[in-house]
Amino acid sequence: MGLETAFGHSYLTTRLDEAVNWARKYSFFNYPFVTACCGMEFMSTFASTYDIARFGAEYPRFSPRQADVLFVVGTVNEKLAPVLKRVYDQMCEPKWVVSFGVCATSGGFYDNYATVQGIDKIIPVDIYIPGCPPRPEAVLDALVKLQEKVAKESVLDRKYK
Amino acid sequence: MTSYLLETLKSKFPDAVLETHAFRGDETALVGKEDLLRVAAFLRDELGFDMLMDLTAADYLPRDPRFELVCHLYSTRHNYRLRLKCPVGGDAPAVASLTGLWAGANWFEREVWDMFGINFEGHPDLRRILMYDGFEGHPLRKDYPLKQRQPRIPHRD
Secondary structure, three states: OOOOHHHHHHOOOOOOHHHHHHHHHHHOOOEEEOOOHHHHHHHHHEEEEEEHHHHHOEEEOOOOOHHHHHEOOOOOOOOHHHHHHHHHHHHOOOOOOEEOOHHHHHHHOOOOEOOOOOOOHOOOOOOEEEEOOOOHHHHHHHHHHHHHHHHHOOOOOOOOO | OOOHHHHHHHOOOOHHHHHHHHEEEEEEEEOOOHHHHHHHHHHOOOOOEEEEEEEEOOOOOOOOOOOEEEEEEEEEOOOOOHHHHHHEEOOOOEEEEEOOOOHHHHHHHHHHHHHHEEEEEEEOOOOOOOOOOOOOOOOOOHHHOOOOOOOOOOOOO
C-alpha cells in the first residue's frame, strides 16, 4: 500500500534520510592527502586487485572542494598541520575524515618534536585505520564502516560546527 | 696499513690534524676548527675531492667541545672518500662555512644550523630549512626537551 499503488511502478516511497544516505554512501569522492609510505597501500587499494570501485569510492578528486571524504594517509607533522586544516576547511559539508595508518592516527612511533600525535589534534576524524601500513582489506573494512556510519546519519545533522 | 690520504694530510698540516683513523678503508681525519677551511681547500684543490657528499653534525653533550661537524668528501676523479671531522664548542658554536669551496654545502649547513644551532660564518643565506618560522631552539641538540612540542596552530581538545 501507499503511493506506489496509486501511481504504479513509477514511484518509490522511502524516508528522505535513507534515500540521501544511500546515495551518499555509495558515491564517496575522496581527497587523498598522502604524505608518506602508507600511500603505497592506498594506491594498492585503489588498483584493480582490491578495487575500491566495488564500493563506489573509486573516484579521487584532487580538489578538496569537490571531495566528500578526506583520506589522511601518512605522517602529519607540525609544519604541515595548517595545510591539513586548510584542506579540511575547504571541503563542503557533508564531509568525513578517515585517518589512514598508525601515524595519522596517533603519530605512531614518531613521538618527537616534529610530528602531530594524531590528526584528531587538528581536525575531527570519523574512522581510524590501524596498521603500519594497513593492508588493503583493512582499508576496505574502514570504508564499509564509514558507509554504515553514514547510513545512520540524518540530513538535518550538521556534524561539525 | 698506512693511508696515502691521511699521511699526506698529516705531513702537510702537522698542527691542524688532531687525529686520524681508518677502519676497513674508511678514513677519517679530525681537524681543528680554525684550520677547517685551509684543510678543506687543500683537499679540494690538491687531492681532487671535488664533491661534498654530506655535511652533518653530532652532539656529544657532556663533552667539551660539544659538537662535531662531519663532512664526507668524495673524489669523482680518483674514486676515493674521506671523512673530515671538526670539533665545535662554546655557547655560540660557530665554524667557517664551506659554501665557498663546495656550493652544495649551502643546504647542508642550513640543516645543521636548523637542527644543532651551529653558526656558519660566511654562509650566504643561513636560515632554517626544515623547521618552520617561529620554531624556537634546535631540536637535535641533546638538551632539547624530548616531549616539547611547538604547534603552529592550536590543537583541538
